[in-house]
Amino acid sequence: MEATMLNQPAKVRSGKGVLAGKIISVICVLFLLFDSIMKVIKESHSIEGSAQLGWPVDQVQSIGIVLLISTILYIIPRTAVIGAILLTGYLGGAIAIMVRAGQPLYFAAVFAILIWVGLALRDEKVKNLLISKQ
Structure with a gap:
């Protein structure tokens, strides 16, 4: 009998x-890590900007930790999909906040698209x- 591997290594793509x-x-x-x-670290500009959008100052650090964990998951190839899903949720929340604050929402929407385009490529x-062809 011949054993088959269930977890075959992914083909290395180039191009x-x-x-x-x-x-x-x-x-x-890089942008997500910076943010x-x-x-x-509760940098003053970040705290002030978040407060202007309506976030309680004591919750900004927690939001940063969630973003940092999601970004790290996106960096790791094995967990990149779950990281992209979490980042999409985070950016969806950013879009909701921008709508509520009357700010332009296109940056967060384009950024979410770029996360998936980068991963798909x-x-x-x-x-x-x-891009399933059925």
Whole structure:
């Protein structure tokens, strides 16, 4: 009898699309890490901006921790999909806050799209899931 592996290693993809996906993902991750760390360390501009949007000052650090954990999950290839889902939820909340505050919401919406585009370009399974041809 011959044993088969259930968890076969993923094929290493290369090319311009994968490179573009990595670049998009790195740009998103750098911004998200900066934003989350500023919230976690309670940087004054981050606290003031969040307070202007209606967040209680004592909750900004907790929001930063959630964003930091979600971003770290997005960075790790095995957990990138759950990270993208959590970041999408986070950015959906940001859109809701922006609507309530009367601010433009396009940045958070475009950012959420970029998170998924970056992931789809670098992960074939996600790409096939998002662009299923039936």
